[in-house]
Amino acid sequence: MSSSVIVMMLSVSIFLGAIGLFAFLWAVKNGQFDDEEKFLNGAKFDGIDELNDAVNLEKKKETLKNNYRPE
Numbered sequence: 001m002s003s004s005v006i007v008m009m010l011s012v013s014i015f016l017g018a019i020g021l022f023a024f025l026w027a028v029k030n031g032q033f034d035d036e037e038k039f040l041n042g043a044k045f046d047g048i049d050e051l052n053d054a055v056n057l058e059k060k061k062e063t064l065k066n067n068y069r070p071e
Helices: 003-029 039-043 048-067
Strands: none
Touching: none
């Protein structure tokens, strides 16, 4: 592998990493991650029926996973 290919891959990786870092810092600056009550309100306003449905769905997933036998 020639050194020009390595330099090109390294420069593209650094460039993409810089774009990702810039996007993350922009999101933090603009308050994209400031929703402090989302999960608290989600748990507070869940009813018994919704929780039972979630448990039943998990049980169905596990039984399907346990009964699946690849041939």
